[in-house]
Amino acid sequence: VEEYLKQLGIKTRRMAKTGIAGYLDVRGAKRTIALRADMDALPMDEKTGLPFAAPAGAMHACGHDCHTAILLGVAKTLSRLRGELPASVRFIFQPAEELPPGGAKAMVDEGVMDSVDEVYGLHVGSRVASGKIVAEAGAQMANVDDVTVTIRGAGAHGASPQQSVDPVLCASEAILSIQQIVSRNILPVEPAVISICMIEAGTAYNIIPETCSFRGTIRTFSTSLRRSMPKMIRRVVAGVARAYGAKFDMVYENGYDALVNDEEAVGYVQQAARDLFGKNALFFHGPRMGAEGFSEYLKVARGCFFSLGTGDKKKKTDASHHNPFFKVDESVLWRGAAMFLKLAVERGAG
Structure with missing residues (x-):
């Protein structure tokens, strides 16, 4: 991740031991939008049979590899548009989300959110239909x-x-x-x-x-x-x-505090989804008892943590997270990148 960002001309900084912050600074910009992806895997054996399955004892059974890939793609696109961007963009590649106190608080303590105006993150969801976007206001995770x-x-x-x-x-x-x-x-x-x-x-x-x-x-x-x-x-x-x-x-x-999405930021995410994917792009499922380290970023700046559905029974991508058979519908991951790109540009303009 660090090497790839450097190749794109994005300044990097190591944080929280194995975390990476990428700084796409735009001269004269008055706003900074942060986009976050977590990177860590889980200590379990993968049983998907995929050709790129992880070795024994480690598995990306929660989709964090997808989040990292999505954000790297966004970084590549935005780096090419640096001269046209209305705001600076902070790329947060976070370690240790699965293990509270996790990497989010450490990265915040080390300054990753300094001067950030808004922050957005996404999570793939195998129990949500592929391509759907879930963004809801208030306390959404416990x-x-x-x-x-x-x-x-x-x-x-x-x-x-x-x-x-x-x-x-x-x-x-x-x-x-x-x-x-x-x-x-x-x-x-x-x-x-x-x-x-x-x-x-x-x-x-x-x-x-x-x-x-x-x-x-x-x-x-x-x-x-x-x-x-x-x-x-x-x-x-x-x-x-x-x-x-x-x-x-x-x-x-x-461990983590409850994740509370800002109502206004949720509105921006919902509108972005409708603009990109149509009026039926959204799905609503209400608060969940899962937890997320993203709550640490929301203590510093307003923002929204939303989900991208990747569940498709025919493609066998509907196994629950933290399951040895977990996999994602990769055909919709571009939608996550499109959401981040639209939010970075539009919210950067204020």
Whole structure:
């Protein structure tokens, strides 16, 4: 990415260790529009069978390679139009989106958004029909937090459970009880998700271990609910641990904040989609409980994070993201580039 931008005559700067910022500066310009693509892959094995499939242990199962390709194409086109552009353009190639706190905050802290007036980003979406654009105002993606609990009991032979304080059984009940927080402690109309996705214990089938750890993700939109979640989870785990005679440790970490699209910027994106692809170009699906590091850029400048549909059942590009069979309908990626180009030029003019 860095080398390609340099070949285009675009000044670059390394940020957040493996991130790249590209500066297409226009002399005399009074505005700067930022365009962002994330670059990181996921630690999983690809099963698409594609000739360019990633080697074992790494896969672009969320489309970030598409985002990078789209933005590089946009950089190539805009670099050729440098003398005609109404504004400077900042290209943000971000690392570590999949792993909060991620690369966005680090790049912002290192100055990638300095002097930026508006910022736009896109994400391919396999569950949206190919070619459709999704751009909606307000809170569109959730706060994301991470909890890890370690239950500390007493080990024993599997044949003598009465001599143990079984941390696996205690953790199991704690996990079940935590699931009731959403259904019994939170308003039914308040979006919230608690998913315990990892559990680890033991070294052999016939040994009751000393400890059992589990880890999960918590998603909310409300700031007050987000703040109360650690207390509610701790209360439940403490009660279960006490009943079993076990002890526990809990680590709760805040991740990305909710992504809130600016209403006016959303209007620009929607109009661009209609202008480029017709009156039926848009699709609406409402807020989602996924999370996005793009929220960090929106704290600094107004903007919009929108989606480009790439799902086509006939082409088998409708597998969910983070799935080993995930792939995209490449025939519509040009639409993402067209959107970025139109936004850079039109919003650059103010």
